[in-house]
Amino acid sequence: xxxxxxxxxxxxxxxxxxxxxxxxxxxxxVLPIFPAYMSYITGISVKELQSNKSSxxxxxxxxxxxxxxxxxxxxxxxxxxxxxxxxQWAQQLLIGDSGLLIQRIAGVFIIIxxxxxxxxxxxxxxxxxxxxxxxxxxxxxxxxFFIGLGFAAGWTPCIGPIFGSILFLxxxxxxxxxxxxxxxxxxxxxxxxxxxxxxxxxxxxVRHSQLIMKFGAVLMIIMGLVLFFGLxxxxxxxxxxxxxxxxxxxxx
Numbered sequence: 001x002x003x004x005x006x007x008x009x010x011x012x013x014x015x016x017x018x019x020x021x022x023x024x025x026x027x028x029x030v031l032p033i034f035p036a037y038m039s040y041i042t043g044i045s046v047k048e049l050q051s052n053k054s055s056x057x058x059x060x061x062x063x064x065x066x067x068x069x070x071x072x073x074x075x076x077x078x079x080x081x082x083x084x085x086x087x088q089w090a091q092q093l094l095i096g097d098s099g100l101l102i103q104r105i106a107g108v109f110i111i112i113x114x115x116x117x118x119x120x121x122x123x124x125x126x127x128x129x130x131x132x133x134x135x136x137x138x139x140x141x142x143x144x145f146f147i148g149l150g151f152a153a154g155w156t157p158c159i160g161p162i163f164g165s166i167l168f169l170x171x172x173x174x175x176x177x178x179x180x181x182x183x184x185x186x187x188x189x190x191x192x193x194x195x196x197x198x199x200x201x202x203x204x205x206v207r208h209s210q211l212i213m214k215f216g217a218v219l220m221i222i223m224g225l226v227l228f229f230g231l232x233x234x235x236x237x238x239x240x241x242x243x244x245x246x247x248x249x250x251x252x
Contacts, residue, residue, distance in 0.1 A: 010176060010179075013169060013173065013176065013180055013183075014179070014180070014183045016166075016169070016180075016219075016223055017166055017169070017180045017181070017183035017184045017187060018183045018184070018186055018187035019187060019216065019219065020162050020163070020165060020166050020184055020187060020216075020220070021166075021183070021184040021185060021186060021187020021188035021189070021190075022187040022188065022190065022191050023117075023162055023187075023212070023213065023216035024159045024162045024163060024184075024187075024188055025187075025188050025191045025192055026191060026205060026209055026212050026213075027117075027159070027162070027209065027213060028206075028209045028210060028213065030159065031195075031202060031205060031206055031209055032202075032206050032209075034192075034195065034199070034202060035049060035050070035199045035202060038061065038064070038065075038196065038199065040147075041064050041068060041143070041144045041147055042060055042061060042064050044057065044060070044061075046199075049061075049199045050199050058197065061196050061197065062193075062196070063141060064141065064144045065192065065193055065196045067141045067142075067144045067145045067148065068144050068145070068147065068148040068151075069148065069185075069188075069189050069192060069193075070145065070148065071144075071145045071146070071147075071148025071149045071151075071152065072148045072149075072151060072152040072185070072188070072189075073185045073189075074149070074152075075149060075152035075153055076152060076163065076181055076184060076185050076188075077178065077181055077182065077185065079163075079167060079181070080166070080167065080170050080177055080178055080180065080181025080182070080184075081177070081178055081181070083167040083168070083170040083171045083177055083181075084170045084171065084175075084177025084178055084181075085177075086171055087102055087170065087171030087172060087173070087177060090102055090171070100230060102171060102172045103172040103173075103227050103228075103230065104227070104228050104230075105168070105172070106165075106168035106169055106171065106172040106224075106227055107223075107224045107225065107226070107227030107228030107229075108224065108228060109164065109165060109168045109224070110165040110168060110169070110220055110221075110223055110224030110227065111220075111221050111224035111225065111228070112224075113161040113162065113164060113165045113220060114165075114217045114218070114219075114220035114221035114224060115217070115221065116161055117161055117162065117213055117216065117217040117220065118213070118214050118217035118218065118221075119214075162216075162220075163184065165220060165224075166180055166181060166184045167181075169227075172227065
């Protein structure tokens with residue numbers, strides 16, 4: 001497989017991971033409580049957050065968001081590193097074309113999670129909320145950091161299935177496992193930071209969150225089918241040929 005084709009496959013996985021991260025944040029069990037969450041970790045009322053913000057409030061929001069996302073990133077990247085290691089270990093342990101086997105297992109898992117996220121199948125064990133509740137927030141930015149750890153470690157109804165798909169993708173591609181997880185974190189963080197300063201605009205997105213989830217779920221199912229049938233090299237080759245033909249046409 002050529003270097004350019006490999007880069008095309010890596011790009012496809014990167015876009016999937018970023019999209020999965022954004023989908024996790026925009027999910028119906030995360031986005032609707034986002035204003036209340038920000039109010040809790042900053043100590044600023046939701047009404048104040050949704051009104052015009054002073055420069056001091058903006059700095060406070062950004063700093064708390066940074067520590068929250070830092071904690072979330074540490075948990076996610078640790079899990080991604082573990083998945084990548086397990087995938088590498090499994091490929092060394094299994095006999096034959098173990099990479100294809102792991103890739104097919106990842107494909108099946110991603111398809112199932114896509115069907116679950118779209119609401120077309122029910123998995124009761126994934127519907128139970130497993131997030132940590134704090135009756136009293138620890139003081140300052142340290143408290144925000146620990147809340148971020150609890151959020152990443154325990155919030156499973158929506159983030160779990162989506163992030164689990166990225167972990168399986170990392171396990172099936174051990175060499176790029178950390179990279180995919182990092183892109184997932186980037187995808188989660190970008191809308192988080194943007195909406196931190198536009199909390200009053202989240203209502204419109206919440207109204208359409210179910211549609212957003214279904215669209216993301218369909219993309220997950222398609223990606224799962226691509227992985228299961230080993231179509232990624234063919235798709236990469238097709239895209240590469242398309243790009244080359246376009247450039248040749250322009251040069252001609």
